[in-house]
Amino acid sequence: MDSTKIIEVELISKSFAGKETPAVKNLSFTIKKNEAFGLLGPNGAGKTTTISMLCGLFNPNSGSVKVNGFDLRTDLDKVKHQIGVVPQDIALYPTLTGRENLEFYGAMYGVPKQKLKLEIEHWLNKLEMAVSANKRVETYSGGMKRRINLIAGILHKPELLFLDEPTVGVDVQSRAAIMSHLKDLNDAGMTIIYTSHHLEEAEKFCSDVAIIDAGEIIARGKPTDLVTSHEGCRDLEDVFLKLTNVKMRD
Amino acid sequence: MRRLIAAMKKEVLLLIRDKIGLSILFIMPMVLITVMTLIQDAAFSNINEEGVPVVFINNDQDTLGNRIEAGLKQAEMVKFFDEIDGKKATPESAMEAIKQGKFLVGIVIPEGATEAVEDNVLNIVAESMGMEEEGVELETKTAEVRLIIDPVASKSFVISISSQLREYISSVKTQIMFETFKGEIASLLPEEPEEKESKYAGKQVILYNQEYASALVGEIAPSAVQHNVPAWTIFSLFFIVIPLVGSIMREKTEGSVFRFHTIPASYLLQSNAKVLVYVGVCMVQFVLMLLIGLFLMPVLGMDRLILGNSYVGLFVIALASSMAATGYGVLVGALAATQQQGAILGSLSILVLSALGGIWVPTYVMPDIMRSISHFSPLNWALDGFYGLFLRGEGLTEILPHVGLLVAFFVACIAVATAINKSKRKV
Secondary structure: OOOOOOEEEEEEEEOOOOOOOOOEEEEEEEEEEEHHHHHHHHOOOOOHHHHHHOOOOOOEEEEEEHHHHHHHOOHHHHHHEEEEEEEOOOOOOOOOOOHHHHHHHHHHHOOOOOHHHHHHHHHHOOOOOOOOOEHHHHHHHHHHHHHHHHHHOOOOOOOOEEEEEEOOOOOHHHHHHHHHHHHHHHHHOOOEEEOOOHHHHHHHHHOEEEEOOOOOOEEOOHHHHHHHHHOOOOEEEEEHHHHHHOOOOO | HHHHHHHHHHHHHHHHOOHHHHHHHHHHHHHHHHHHHHHHHHHHHHHHOOOOEEEEOOOOOOHHHHHHHHHHHOOEEEEEEEEOOEEOHHHEEEEEEEEOOOEEEEEEEEEOHHHHHHHHHHHHHHOOOOOOHHHHOOOOOOOEEEEOOOOOOOOHHHHHHHHHHHHHHHHHHHHHHHHHHHHHHHOOOOOOOOOOOOOOOOOOOOOOOOOOOOOOOOOOOHHHHHHHHHHHHHHHOOOOHHHHHHHHHHHHOOOHHHOOOOOOOOOHHHHHEEEEHHHHHHHHHHHHHHHHHHHHHHHOOOOOOOOOOHHHHHHHHHHHHHHHHHHHHHHHHHHHOOOHHHHHHHHHHHHHHHHHHHOOOOHOOOOHHHHHHHOOHHHHHHHHHHHHEEEEEHEEEHHHHHHHHHHHHHHHHHHHHHHHHHHHHHH
16 A cells, blocks of 8 residues: 555446446546645536545445545445545534534544534634534524534544535635635645535645546646646636536536 | 434434424324314213214104103113104104204104004914914014114114114013913913012013223223323324434435434434434323323313323333334335425325224224234234223233334334435445
8 A cells, every 4th residue: 555645546437327327437546645636527527426435425336445545345434534524515403503513523423522622612713603603503604504514524633534515605705714724724734635616716725636527537637737738728717618618517 | 322422412402493393292292182082082972971862753652662762761872852943853854854963863663663563462472372263374564663864873873773772672572472471371260360560570680790801990991081092192102203204304405414424433323313312202202191191181071091000011012112103213214215205104104004003993893804904003013002001901911012013113114224224325
């Protein structure tokens, strides 16, 4: 095992019943530790399917995934201890307060009680949620929900954090705050795997990106390298449109 | 353990914060049990205390008609009328009044009914004493007693009133026969016997005693409370399926399940926490239902619920019923794809299982095939267990087979639900 690699994906494919084309086709890639890796692609490209397989939500039909050297099929529980997941949906209980949600998820991750209390206070303060922490989630704005959703995924300080569209539907201020703290986490050594439609955001945040379309990786590299290697492209969005076509997707 | 406690705390908080859900869980069952018991008690007492309205037309005006009239006037289940709107009832006016729902049954004794009975008796006497002419068959008169029935009258009531009528007719016939024989025998004696009342005639020789096959002898008289409180309690316990399925489906649709599957704690732990909390809710529901039977029913003029001899048995059957109900909820939650689907599947299946289980009507009145099917309803197992304790005075040992079935049902539901959830994740 290469100790610098945290993710090793080898020829994974996934098809769903009733769908003619596979969601993911023979995907292979590795991600280094401490990377901020962006998985970018249009709707239906296979981003969420790939992330779901990487965090063990379901198995690929073929191929293998190793997380920090542990095979997902045989060592799923060990993998789960090392990862944090921030799903695209707000996976919070609307009638519980922000703090109650965090206490619940922290306990589920097995964070010791005292440590959990400190972690919750730390993150509530950092993401400016301390004042609203005792209000029910159902009363929060979209941005506030996203911030609590993020905290719920990092309370146990995972080595590897999966973020599926963490800033979708939030205002500019909340988005800036979320991305700034994600940058801090990454700087502190946490590997982040991130999907987004905000290509400008991804360009700034990610140290490595892969553009996926129709279940296959069509480009991979540092954002700046991708821009320079594609003629006529000024930024990552131009590269993305050039590679995935301007035609709208369902 | 800390994870389990945290998951249970979350479930309790979710329940407490859901005011509508709480009212469904606690207030609705309490209202249901009170209303249903009151209605059924009223239906029961209507027949036994006030009596069912019966209009009687005595065109015979002789022994048979008068005997039936006297009998009906004394019968507890009958409220006797021989007038309609202040006028003497006729077959036509009775038919019209019954159509309008003023009476449940009308009885018309035709003119000459007693004469027909007497005639028949005389023929029997003549035949048995060899007094009929050889080769000549005596003419037999007939009289038709009419029973006019409101179609809404229950079949059991109609059967009951018909058998009472037959009993009156038979007793009048016997009396006439006895008197005729007595007269004939007297005419054969050399000396006319002294006319005196027989000291044996009115003597009751066949005594009638009604007793319940129950260990609670002297303590219980089966009543609407004793029957309905356990039946509707079980029905309410199984309706835990609705809020439970709602809770499961919300977690599925709101994305919590997604996060659960990435947490290093098994989903079974989440499921177990849910089961433990909802079983606890069922037990609280159960206690509230018993309190209604013990304290509210007497205030409303009904009998007080008698809990039987085994509190341990009561706790065990309540726990097993709660587990079965909760397990079924988990299974419906696993089967359903949406919250709506879960609510419909849960509520309709509980209605079917409760109907089959004898909650609505006793299983002994069901056709054979339905009675056989009823043995597969967990509500039937629970009801039988409760009846064992509340009505037959049984103890824990006697109800253990029911407890075993309910626990097995719970285990099977959880196992199937787990398998379904696993297979859905493999898709």
